[in-house]
Amino acid sequence: MHKQTKSFLFLPFLCLIIALMAIFNPVAKASEKKAYSETPVYELGLNQSQIELLKDWGLSSEDLQTMTLADLKKFLSKPIEKDNSKYNADNTLFPDMHTVVARTDIPQKTINLLSNLGFNDQEIQHMTLTDIYEIIIPYALAAYAVPSNYIYVPFVQYIGGNDEYFHPNGHSGSANMQREANYAKTIAEHSFSRTYNYATTQANQNIRFSYYLFGEFDASIGTHEGIDMVDQLQTNRTIMSTMPGQVIRKDATNGILVVYNSQLDISVAYMHLKINANLSVGSNVTQNTALGTQDKILADGRHLHIQVTDGRTTNVASGKDLTLTSVYPYNYLIVLLN
Ligand SMILES: [Zn+2]
Numbered sequence: 001m002h003k004q005t006k007s008f009l010f011l012p013f014l015c016l017i018i019a020l021m022a023i024f025n026p027v028a029k030a031s032e033k034k035a036y037s038e039t040p041v042y043e044l045g046l047n048q049s050q051i052e053l054l055k056d057w058g059l060s061s062e063d064l065q066t067m068t069l070a071d072l073k074k075f076l077s078k079p080i081e082k083d084n085s086k087y088n089a090d091n092t093l094f095p096d097m098h099t100v101v102a103r104t105d106i107p108q109k110t111i112n113l114l115s116n117l118g119f120n121d122q123e124i125q126h127m128t129l130t131d132i133y134e135i136i137i138p139y140a141l142a143a144y145a146v147p148s149n150y151i152y153v154p155f156v157q158y159i160g161g162n163d164e165y166f167h168p169n170g171h172s173g174s175a176n177m178q179r180e181a182n183y184a185k186t187i188a189e190h191s192f193s194r195t196y197n198y199a200t201t202q203a204n205q206n207i208r209f210s211y212y213l214f215g216e217f218d219a220s221i222g223t224h225e226g227i228d229m230v231d232q233l234q235t236n237r238t239i240m241s242t243m244p245g246q247v248i249r250k251d252a253t254n255g256i257l258v259v260y261n262s263q264l265d266i267s268v269a270y271m272h273l274k275i276n277a278n279l280s281v282g283s284n285v286t287q288n289t290a291l292g293t294q295d296k297i298l299a300d301g302r303h304l305h306i307q308v309t310d311g312r313t314t315n316v317a318s319g320k321d322l323t324l325t326s327v328y329p330y331n332y333l334i335v336l337l338n
Helices: 002-023 024-034 048-056 060-065 068-075 084-090 095-105 108-116 122-124 129-141 174-192 329-335
Strands: 151-156 161-166 226-233 237-241 244-250 256-261 265-272 292-293 305-308
Touching: 048 060, 048 329, 108 129, 122 151, 122 329, 151 174, 151 292, 174 237, 174 305, 174 329, 244 265, 256 292, 305 329
Parallel strands: none
Antiparallel strands: 151 161, 226 305, 237 292, 244 256, 256 265, 265 305
């Protein structure tokens, strides 16, 4: 009884001390002035599936406790080398993706080259993409003049093309090609609200999404700043937002809509679309807001172009030169889709 009385009397004194500490604590004051990029990752409000995804990509619980947003952005702005096999193994539609792709997606030109090198059909069917790349890269010839530091990729999954080159800072290349093509697929499936049909010819693909990827070189244009995708079944297909955020630029004439996501502090530009009339600067969008319809404003053909820029900016890099201004988009968009 005596003991309880004592602690009861002590309580107001303790409260006073805590209040004084809160008022005069220089550390607490300094943290209020910290830049948003210094926010600890655990304070970003990531949901459970986003946290699980980051762990899948190799971050530990301790990493997630100690990293700041700036650290996380450094991690997300480049390919995740770890656990590529796991990603493919998790693909429920095609658990044996390597083999399936090797059967359906090898350009005839590559098959001919492998045959000429002495491999029979049976052997080719069972090769992984890594096997194929290792065999054919020394034999491949550049189709056009390309800066020597660009990374050569013999072919891109999902009928994405042959003899492609990627900007070195785009961090693309054979090792990441399958992962990036898969992420582009996920982003396109969400954008067009359609499940990819795994067609074996380009004409029969319901959606295309790997033909012009981030950092990809085009001899007549430059280095691609974003990911292109097209819905081949419906010309004016509705385009869904890939992430929540606020509209910070609406340029209906040029088909450019820029949405800022404050959680990860990135700006996402959607281009060539006919923008929904009910959207304007300041509008909040969710992950499932219809942004507009597929169009060909400032483009040769109807398609959607998505690119990610670091921070809050309405600027959209043109992609009509060899510099790469936008950031590696895949990890950001996949985290925000979770
Ligand atoms: Zn584009």
